[in-house]
Amino acid sequence: MNWYEKLxxxxxxxxxxxxxxxxxxxxxxxxxYQKDEGPHHVLMYAEFNDFIFIDYIxxxxxxxxxxxxxxxxxxxxxxxxxxxxxxxPVDEDDADTEKRLRFYQRENFKHAQSIGYRRRxxxxxxxxxxxxxxxxxxxxSEEEIYEAMKKTYNQIHTYKDKEWYGKSYQDVDEVLxxxxxxxxxxxxxxx
Numbered sequence: 001m002n003w004y005e006k007l008x009x010x011x012x013x014x015x016x017x018x019x020x021x022x023x024x025x026x027x028x029x030x031x032x033y034q035k036d037e038g039p040h041h042v043l044m045y046a047e048f049n050d051f052i053f054i055d056y057i058x059x060x061x062x063x064x065x066x067x068x069x070x071x072x073x074x075x076x077x078x079x080x081x082x083x084x085x086x087x088x089p090v091d092e093d094d095a096d097t098e099k100r101l102r103f104y105q106r107e108n109f110k111h112a113q114s115i116g117y118r119r120r121x122x123x124x125x126x127x128x129x130x131x132x133x134x135x136x137x138x139x140x141s142e143e144e145i146y147e148a149m150k151k152t153y154n155q156i157h158t159y160k161d162k163e164w165y166g167k168s169y170q171d172v173d174e175v176l177x178x179x180x181x182x183x184x185x186x187x188x189x190x191x
Contacts, residue, residue, distance in 0.1 A: 003035065003042045010058050012088075014121035014128045017055075017157075021164040025156065033156065036072065043072050046156050051140075052076050053152040054085040073107050073135075082136040083109075084148055086117060089131060090189045101190050109133040111186045114142045115149065116177040119157075122165045131186045146178050 001009075004019045017025075022044065025033040029046075033055075036043040040063035044055040054076070059068045076083050087104065091097045112132040121128050134145045150172050158169045169175070 003037050006042050006058055006060070007044070007056050011056060013123045014126065015086075015088075015130075016123070018164050021159065021161075024164070025159060029155070029159065036075075038068075040066075041068050041072060045076065046152060047079070047081075048148070048151065051082045051084060051148045052079060053148070053156065054083060055156065057085075069103060070107065077135065077137070080137050082134055082138070082140045082145065082148065084132065084134045084145055084152070085109075086130040087133050087186070089129065089186060098190050101186065104133050105187050105190070107135065109135045112142045112145050113185055114178055114180050114182050115146050116179060116182060117149070117175060118177075119175045120170055122161070122167060122169065133186075143178070146176065149176055 004022065008016055008019075025046075026035055032048060033046050034044070036045070040060045042056065042058045044057075046053045046055060057069065057072060059072075073083070085104075087100060088094075088097050090101065110133065112134055115132045117130045117132060118127050119130075120126070132145065132149060134140065136145075153172045153175060158172075162168045
């Protein structure tokens with residue numbers, strides 16, 4: 001199975017970029033968009049000057065619990081930049097959602113509670129809500145994380161979207177919101 005098939009089998013359709021989109025990012029934005037692949041993992045990430053965005057991290061079922069995910073995150077942490085990612089809220093019907101949250105909690109990620117993320121999937125036409133997690137060696141503010149997410153959305157998620165999907169994703173200001181009064185820490189759902 002190639003790297004894209006592994007990701008496609010693991011991640012929900014509403015979260016997946018097309019293979020053409022990801023290959024174009026690797027080829028045309030190769031200075032930013034990276035792939036780290038091994039026999040038991042696939043890590044897709046964008047490294048900007050001042051932060052890293054994890055697009056996809058996959059560890060095969062038979063290799064989970066062996067420290068591969070920790071090693072991948074540790075390598076990124078050594079770069080000394082904030083690390084940002086999107087994660088699904090806990091879903092009672094999908095045990096992996098809680099396991100993923102526990103993993104990121106062990107890796108000292110924080111929940112960006114004031115950042116809302118709601119994007120209409122071009123594949124399903126349904127609204128997909130995600131939460132933003134981040135790790136920062138410098139205690140980055142949620143405002144800084146918000147600006148980094150906007151940059152990621154504009155440069156990675158919507159890169160040539162009309163070309164790959166036949167239509168465009170929503171404008172960044174419709175998808176990402178900042179609200180200091182937004183309540184609830186996603187990690188409280190698992191503790």
